[in-house]
Amino acid sequence: xxDAQVLIRDNKVFMRKRxxxxxxxxxxxxxxxxxxxxxxxxxxxxxxxxxxxxxxxDGCPFDCGLCPDHKQHxxxxxxxxxxxxxxxxxxxxxxxxxxxxxxxxxxxRMLDRFVQCEGIGEVIQFSGxxxxxxxEILQMLRAAKRRPIKHVMLNTNGxxxxxxxxxxxxxxEIRPTIYMQFDGLSPQTSLALRGEDLxxxxxxxxxxxxxxxxxxxxxxxxxxxxNEHEIGPLLHxxxxxxxxxxxxxxxxMHTGRHPDFDPxxxxxxxxxxxxxxxxTRGQFVASDFVPVPxxxxxxxxxxxxxxxxxxxxxxxxxxxxxxxxxxxxxxxVPDLSQEIQKALEGLWSASAVPGTEAxxxxxxxxxxxxxxxxxxRDLASRFFMVMVKDFMDLYTFNLKSLMKCCVEVLVPDxxxxxFCAYNTVGYREQVREQLRTRTGAGR
Amino acid sequence: xxxxxxxxxxxxxADLYAKPVVAWLLGxxxxxxGLALTQRLGRMLKLTPSDRALDIACGSGAxxxxxxxxxxxxxxxxxxxxxxxxxxxxxxxREKLEWVLGFALGDAEALPFREASFDAVVSECATSTxxxxxxxxxxxxxxxxxxxxxxxxxxxxxxxxxxxxxxxxPFQAACIxxxxxxxxxxEVFSSAGFSNWRIEKVPEALTELLNQIRARLLALEVAGGLxxxxxxGYDLAAVKQALSTVERWVNxxxxxxxxxxxxxxxxxx
Numbered sequence: 001x002x003d004a005q006v007l008i009r010d011n012k013v014f015m016r017k018r019x020x021x022x023x024x025x026x027x028x029x030x031x032x033x034x035x036x037x038x039x040x041x042x043x044x045x046x047x048x049x050x051x052x053x054x055x056x057x058d059g060c061p062f063d064c065g066l067c068p069d070h071k072q073h074x075x076x077x078x079x080x081x082x083x084x085x086x087x088x089x090x091x092x093x094x095x096x097x098x099x100x101x102x103x104x105x106x107x108x109r110m111l112d113r114f115v116q117c118e119g120i121g122e123v124i125q126f127s128g129x130x131x132x133x134x135x136e137i138l139q140m141l142r143a144a145k146r147r148p149i150k151h152v153m154l155n156t157n158g159x160x161x162x163x164x165x166x167x168x169x170x171x172x173e174i175r176p177t178i179y180m181q182f183d184g185l186s187p188q189t190s191l192a193l194r195g196e197d198l199x200x201x202x203x204x205x206x207x208x209x210x211x212x213x214x215x216x217x218x219x220x221x222x223x224x225x226x227n228e229h230e231i232g233p234l235l236h237x238x239x240x241x242x243x244x245x246x247x248x249x250x251x252x253m254h255t256g257r258h259p260d261f262d263p264x265x266x267x268x269x270x271x272x273x274x275x276x277x278x279x280t281r282g283q284f285v286a287s288d289f290v291p292v293p294x295x296x297x298x299x300x301x302x303x304x305x306x307x308x309x310x311x312x313x314x315x316x317x318x319x320x321x322x323x324x325x326x327x328x329x330x331x332x333v334p335d336l337s338q339e340i341q342k343a344l345e346g347l348w349s350a351s352a353v354p355g356t357e358a359x360x361x362x363x364x365x366x367x368x369x370x371x372x373x374x375x376x377r378d379l380a381s382r383f384f385m386v387m388v389k390d391f392m393d394l395y396t397f398n399l400k401s402l403m404k405c406c407v408e409v410l411v412p413d414x415x416x417x418x419f420c421a422y423n424t425v426g427y428r429e430q431v432r433e434q435l436r437t438r439t440g441a442g443r
Numbered sequence: 444x445x446x447x448x449x450x451x452x453x454x455x456x457a458d459l460y461a462k463p464v465v466a467w468l469l470g471x472x473x474x475x476x477g478l479a480l481t482q483r484l485g486r487m488l489k490l491t492p493s494d495r496a497l498d499i500a501c502g503s504g505a506x507x508x509x510x511x512x513x514x515x516x517x518x519x520x521x522x523x524x525x526x527x528x529x530x531x532x533x534x535x536x537r538e539k540l541e542w543v544l545g546f547a548l549g550d551a552e553a554l555p556f557r558e559a560s561f562d563a564v565v566s567e568c569a570t571s572t573x574x575x576x577x578x579x580x581x582x583x584x585x586x587x588x589x590x591x592x593x594x595x596x597x598x599x600x601x602x603x604x605x606x607x608x609x610x611x612x613p614f615q616a617a618c619i620x621x622x623x624x625x626x627x628x629x630e631v632f633s634s635a636g637f638s639n640w641r642i643e644k645v646p647e648a649l650t651e652l653l654n655q656i657r658a659r660l661l662a663l664e665v666a667g668g669l670x671x672x673x674x675x676g677y678d679l680a681a682v683k684q685a686l687s688t689v690e691r692w693v694n695x696x697x698x699x700x701x702x703x704x705x706x707x708x709x710x711x712x
Contacts, residue, residue, distance in 0.1 A: 306669050318668025323683055324661045326654075343655075343662035379666060 001061075004398065008033045014264070015396055027263035027395025030298055032270035039291035039298045042325070046072030046294065046404055049117040053415050060399045061425050065415035066117075066408070074416055075122045075294060075329050075406035077114045078155075079107060081140060082129035083432060086159050089194045091221060093391075093423050095256035096129045100435035104136045106412045108143050113414045121149035122329070125179060132160040132167070141174045155179040155219070157198070158205035172212040179248075180205065182218040184230030185237060192226045193252075210243035217246040217385070223259070224267050231272060232279020239307055239384060245337070246385030249276075254393040255423045263395040269301055272388045280312075284386065288314035290321050294329045296401035302328055302387045304336050306379070329406070337383035344379065392420040468656050468663075468682065474502075474568035475700050476648030480596055481506040482513060484565055487641075487704050488594045490514035494562040497521065497586060499551050499579075500569030504531025504544070510565070511543045519561075521549040552578040559588040567596045571622045580635035587707040593637055598622040599644065599701040606697070608688055619689065619698065628703060637705040646693070649700040653690055660686070 002017045006029070013030040030036040050073075054065030063069070083099030085092075102110075114121050124144045131137050131154060144152040154176045160167050161178070171178075180202070183189050187197040209216050218238050222228060231249065238244040251267040252258060270286075277285045284303065291297035305314045315321065321328070327336050392398060397420065405418035409427075412435065417427050474480075490496060492515035498507045501520025504527075511518045522528050528546050535544040549555040551566070552575050564583050573579040583593060600622045610620050625642050633640075660683060667674035692698045 306665075313669060315665060315668070319661075319664040323664075324657065326657065327661060339658050340662045340665055343659045344666065379662075379669070379671065 001059075001399070015398065025263070025395065027393070028266045028268060029396045029398075030270060031268045032274075035270045035273075035286070036298060039301070042291040042293040042297040043404075044293045044325070046406070049073040049416075050119055051117045053113075053117070061402055061418075061421040064417040064421050064427065066418075069403065070418075071404045072294065072406045074114070074118060074408040076125060076408070077118075077121065077123065077416060078125045078127050078407065078409045078419065079110055079140075080127050080129065080409065081107065081131045081134045081137060084133065085128060085130040085157075086133050087130065087157055087194060087196070087198075089257070091193045091223070091252055091258050093253040093256040093258070094127075094129065094428070099129075099432050100438075101134060102412065102435070104139050104143065107136075107140045110410045110412060110414075111144055111147050111149070114410055114416070115147050115149065117416065119148075121147070123151040123153060124149050125153040125155050126176075127155040130157055130159075132156045138167075138170050138174065141171075141176050145174060145176075152176045153179045155181075157181050157194075158202050159198075161208060162201045162205035168208055168212055172214060175214065178209055178214055178216040178243075179219055180216050181221070182206075182234065183220045183222070184227040185233055186227075186230065189227040189230055193221055193223065206241055206243050210241070214243065215245045216243045217248055218244055219248045219250060221252045222249055222267050222272060223252040224261070224265055228267065228271070228275055229279070231275040235276060235280060235284075235386065239310075239312065245383070246387065248385075248387040248389060250389050250391065253391040253423065254395075256428075263393075266396070269298070269388045269390050273301065276386070283312045284314060288316050289386075289388070290316060290325075290328055292328050293325050295406045296398075296404045298390075299392075299401055299405075300387060300389045302385065305384050305386070307382050307384050312384075336385070337379075337381070340379055340383070392424060394424060397424055468659050474596070475598075475652040476596060476645060477652075478505065478509050480645065480648055480702070481509050481565075481567065484567070484594045484596060484702060485510050485514050487702065488563050488565070488592045490516045490563060492516060495519070495560065496563040496565060497554075497556070497561045499554070499564065499566040499583070500572075501531060501546065502527050504534055504546060506565070506567055507531070507544055507546075508535065508538065508540060511540060515543075516563070517543045518545075519556075520544070520546045521551070521554065521556075522546070523548070523550055552582060554582045554586050556586045558585055559591075560586050561591060562588055563592045563594065565594045568598065570595055570597045570628070571619070574621075576623075576628075577631050577635065580632045580637070583632075584636040584707055589707060589709040591707040593632070593703070593705045593707065595628075595703040596645075596648075597628075597701060597703070598649075599699045600624040600697070601644075601699045602695075602697045606692065609692065619692075622698065625701060625703075632703075632705060636708050638708050639704075639706040641704040643702045643704075644699050645702060646699045649693055649698070653686065653693065656686055 002019055004015050004017045007014050007016055011033045012028060013033050013036045014026050015029050016026045018024050049066060052066055052068045054063050054067045056063050056067050056069050060069055080094065082101045083096055085096035111124065114124065126137065126140060141152055141154065156178065158180045182202050183193050185199060187199055190196065190198045206216060220234055222231065235247055238247045249272045254261050273286050273289050288303045289301040290303060292300040292302055303314050303316060305312045327339060392401065402418055402421055405420060407419040408416040409419055409422040410416050411431050422428050490510060494516040496510060496516050496518045498518055498520045501507050501522050504520050507518040507520040510516060520531055525548055528548050531546045535541050547555055551573050564587055570576060570579065587593065598619050605620065605622060629640055660679065663674065664679060666672040
């Protein structure tokens with residue numbers, strides 16, 4: 001580990017490190033110093049997990065698991081069930097290819113450990129490789145659904161959903177949230193980032209999800225010079241599509257497989273937000289976005305909007321989000337809508353409690369001719385989440401952010417490793433080698 | 444509660460609770476821990492079908508109904524508010540539970556029951572609102588059979604004093620203006636004839652309730668902001684401010700929630 005300086009130059013925030021072997025190097029971390037400073041104000045203390053899994057021995061980031069120095073529990077646990085993929089993308093932080101398949105037994109033990117550490121788990125996301133091609137993925141999804149875990153997600157490229165009727169029918173029964181990579185609407189973007197034109201396949205997958213009554217969050221990898229211009233059109237596509245409940249923009253993580261890049265020209269959160277503002281012509285503006293306070297606040301920004309008949313109302317315009325920061329988490333599922341739905345359904349059921357007034361009178365004259373039971377559903381079904389998440393690479397790696405990370409990769413030996421540490425300081429390679437060569441379970 | 448003081452508080456109380464939206468914010472069962480904690484209380488008291496139990500400040504009767512349903516005991520609920528008592532009676536008759544459930548209008552400090560009428564007494568998040576807690580304790584002891592069981596859940600002062608900011612309205616109605624430390628409850632109830640104390644802290648009941656209020660406020664504000672509801676008559680800012688103050692008190696370790704269990708001594712005095 002190297003000491004680093006965080007500097008501001010031309011109103012941009014950079015990290016500068018000096019390595020005894022490689023000399024001085026710098027990376028851009030936030031392209032707007034004002035937004036950086038205001039994001040820092042959102043930082044708030046974390047809540048630690050019920051159990052830690054490792055001891056502090058070599059110091060951060062070499063004791064991950066989580067160790068007792070970690071400052072946050074896991075909002076999101078990722079299980080990479082395989083390393084194989086049905087695509088061969090030029091951009092892949094997971095460097096998908098030959099390696100391992102986890103067994104159902106291994107996954108069940110990882111889920112149990114997650115629940116042990118978390119009590120009630122927030123989100124489990126199955127990833128890979130490409131998890132949809134794992135022969136036991138449906139059983140794994142079911143195993144997660146059986147446990148006290150609030151949301152179960154499948155992170156997929158959508159290829160199998162676009163083509164496999166039986167698979168789709170099973171998903172419709174299990175009802176995971178689908179976290180679907182979708183980087184842009186043009187063949188050029190798809191070719192550059194995925195090596196082939198997947199646009200039709202993605203559209204078909206989403207249409208099929210809609211007809212199966214399943215919801216999706218789009219995940220767009222954004223790369224400088226490739227698809228910045230698609231940020232707005234993709235958002236409009238999502239807002240219009242019946243299956244899509246949110247979109248998560250992620251600047252391409254320069255680790256694993258990735259094209260050459262200039263660390264001083266990285267796309268960062270303010271760039272994406274400004275592109276959204278320009279390309280949606282102000283439907284969303286920078287002040288609609290709120291830094292997520294549960295992780296380090298410069299890692300993620302989010303907003304929720306109420307959308308009806310093409311009219312977009314970001315919630316920060318109608319209420320003071322500072323009163324409700326606990327609801328802005330890194331779960332990457334648009335579950336704020338569920339919270340609101342649950343609460344408003346409570347408004348309805350409260351009226352059925354003996355001694356309180358009838359439903360229509362509960363709010364006096366407040367509910368002007370409105371059907372209360374449907375209010376919760378009506379509102380919730382029209383919320384849309386827009387999230388921007390920047391992962392750290394070697395140029396921007398920062399222990400202060402890492403120690404508060406709430407996105408963890410679960411490992412079969414019971415460890416939970418913060419995502420950016422897993423992908424940047426060598427854990428991925430270690431775990432992959434261990435699992436590839438393990439006896440009894442490997443294939 | 445004496446008539447004089449009641450007449451001072453009642454207008455404010457009425458003012459607050461006349462807005463059903465406030466009752467909704469506080470939750471269906473109107474006390475921390477909800478019915479799950481009521482269930483736990485029932486298990487601690489080892490209620491059986493042969494028991495007669497009394498629920499003091501029974502409100503809408505939800506807890507009484509749960510105890511009768513889950514443990515098979517006969518339960519009488521008593522409350523000071525005529526509207527709640529008649530609502531509870533109506534609910535019991537709707538559920539065809541009149542044969543195990545009864546509701547009476549009455550004051551905790553002068554209970555309308557004969558000596559040694561009950562095997563168990565429960566009261567949830569109410570003792571802290573009784574102005575003369577000693578009188579209430581003596582009444583509980585009086586209506587319990589010798590050896591009878593007492594189960595209370597209530598706010599618990601875990602450090603220092605009640606901060607000045609919480610002493611006035613609306614905290615009086617929210618059980619925290621006159622909250623006591625465990626030791627003081629124990630002292631007053633012991634001198635009324637209770638022993639074999641067991642006190643368990645359940646801070647999560649309080650945190651959950653505060654979270655629920657926060658979620659409901661959010662939903663309300665969203666609905667209001669999107670002009671689905673007209674909230675112009677409601678002072679949400681005041682509610683939010685009160686909520687934040689209580690959250691800070693809880694987070695700093697000053698306020699918690701507890702279950703109290705004790706036995707009515709066989710011979711007292």
